[in-house]
Structure formats: structure tokens, C-alpha cells
Amino acid sequence: MIQVALSYKNREFVQLEDTFLAQIAENTKKLLYALLEDIYDLLALEKGRFLINLDNHPKIEVEGFSSQLQDQIERTLRGEYDYDY
Numbered sequence: 001m002i003q004v005a006l007s008y009k010n011r012e013f014v015q016l017e018d019t020f021l022a023q024i025a026e027n028t029k030k031l032l033y034a035l036l037e038d039i040y041d042l043l044a045l046e047k048g049r050f051l052i053n054l055d056n057h058p059k060i061e062v063e064g065f066s067s068q069l070q071d072q073i074e075r076t077l078r079g080e081y082d083y084d085y
Helices: 019-035 037-045 067-078
Strands: 002-008 011-013 048-053 059-063
Touching: 002 019, 019 037, 019 048, 037 067, 059 067
Parallel strands: 002 048
Antiparallel strands: 002 011, 048 059
16 A cells, blocks of 8 residues: 655645645656656555655655665656666
């Protein structure tokens, strides 16, 4: 199970009321899934979450996945496509 949470100004949101931020958040989710498409089957086997920070210094935090899969996710997000499967 994959969960994506969004954070803005140190507050976590499931849905954003602000239309502009909601649009950014939805596009960010789509891009994240597109980046991780090649390892999506591996992600679905484990329970973890992505915390996407939308503040001045955007970042993606990965939590709950096994350390091997977390390393794979982080390499993929950095653009290093040397898959271990």
C-alpha cells in the first residue's frame, strides 16, 4: 500500500482547499507515480508512504518501506536507473 501525504507550512494535508496548491499537489503525485512506474509492483508489495513537502525547499521523504526498497526509490528519484530486480 502506498500513501502520499502533502505538507505545506509544517502542516500535513490529505486534501488541500486552495485550488492552486491542490493542482500543484495533484501534478506532483502524477509525476511521482510516473517516476516510480518501473518499480511500482515492488512498491505495492510493501506498506510505506511518501511525504511531499511543498514549502520553499520542496523535498520528498520516504517512510515505512524496507531499507533496500527505500534505497531503490531514492536512487530512482535521483535519476539513477540501475534496478536490482
